[in-house]
Amino acid sequence: MKIRLGAGRHWIAAAFLLGAQPGWTQAAPHTVQLEDLTWTELRDQIRAGKTTIIIPVGGTEQSGPDVALGKHNARAVYLSGRIAESLGDAIVAPVIAYVPEGGYDPPTSHMRFPGTITVPEDAFEKTLASAANGFKAHGFRSIVFLGDHGGYQKSIQRVVAQLNKGWAGSTARAFVPPEYYETSSEGFAKILRSKGFRDDEIGTHAGLSDTSLQLAAAPQMVREARMRQAPKPGAADGVYGGDPRRATAELGRLGTDAIVAATVNAIRKDTTRP
Numbered sequence: 001m002k003i004r005l006g007a008g009r010h011w012i013a014a015a016f017l018l019g020a021q022p023g024w025t026q027a028a029p030h031t032v033q034l035e036d037l038t039w040t041e042l043r044d045q046i047r048a049g050k051t052t053i054i055i056p057v058g059g060t061e062q063s064g065p066d067v068a069l070g071k072h073n074a075r076a077v078y079l080s081g082r083i084a085e086s087l088g089d090a091i092v093a094p095v096i097a098y099v100p101e102g103g104y105d106p107p108t109s110h111m112r113f114p115g116t117i118t119v120p121e122d123a124f125e126k127t128l129a130s131a132a133n134g135f136k137a138h139g140f141r142s143i144v145f146l147g148d149h150g151g152y153q154k155s156i157q158r159v160v161a162q163l164n165k166g167w168a169g170s171t172a173r174a175f176v177p178p179e180y181y182e183t184s185s186e187g188f189a190k191i192l193r194s195k196g197f198r199d200d201e202i203g204t205h206a207g208l209s210d211t212s213l214q215l216a217a218a219p220q221m222v223r224e225a226r227m228r229q230a231p232k233p234g235a236a237d238g239v240y241g242g243d244p245r246r247a248t249a250e251l252g253r254l255g256t257d258a259i260v261a262a263t264v265n266a267i268r269k270d271t272t273r274p
Contacts, residue, residue: 203242
């Protein structure tokens with residue numbers, strides 16, 4: 001039995017066949033996220049001069065009763081994306097979500113709260129080094145680690161020093177700009193103090209500063225209505241030295257803008273960009 005196609009269907013079939021012909025091309029998507037590119041698209045971008053790779057380092061940990069466990073991962077990806085866009089020659093690697101968070105037998109630090117994931121420090125450092133060596137082999141020349149969590153900053157610094165020692169004589173370099181974490185912690189706290197907030201509101205973990213940054217970067221991860229109606233949380237809730245109830249996205253944007261600007265300037269300086 002023959003099936004007759006109408007004129008419209010003939011046009012659709014012809015367009016499909018035309019698209020399937022050898023040599024048909026499709027533009028690469030506008031993205032700085034490595035995971036959203038094919039290997040050939042990435043290869044071509046490296047050849048065209050995108051030789052900086054940003055490795056966001058997050059962590060999966062408790063952040064009080066009203067902020068989701070993936071806080072650091074989402075924030076590191078969001079900020080790394082903005083930083084890469086500003087640089088213009090950078091790609092963002094997948095976030096490293098498994099980081100040292102304490103012991104599990106017995107549970108210590110954030111591991112006392114369900115959902116926190118921890119790995120040994122040596123496994124973490126080997127993961128960072130392996131990722132960096134792989135990116136170097138693929139043609140990246142500036143490997144930038146951006147760590148969103150304070151607990152592993154020394155580990156990243158140690159890995160960067162080891163990588164650069166091993167890469168001596170090559171054109172590749174590893175970097176961990178201190179401005180990223182410094183601006184997200186004490187730098188943002190200074191901004192909040194200038195707005196009249198006290199240190200006992202700002203806090204060091206899951207307080208005003210932490211929650212405001214999250215509202216700016218990934219607001220869907222904050223249980224905002226419940227947070228504002230609840231009593232002030234404390235250490236038993238996983239909130240250390242702060243009060244998240246006055247956190248806002250507007251305050252958070254002051255912090256995220258400052259982090260991006262400081263980090264972009266630092267990377268440009270470290271990698272001798274014009």
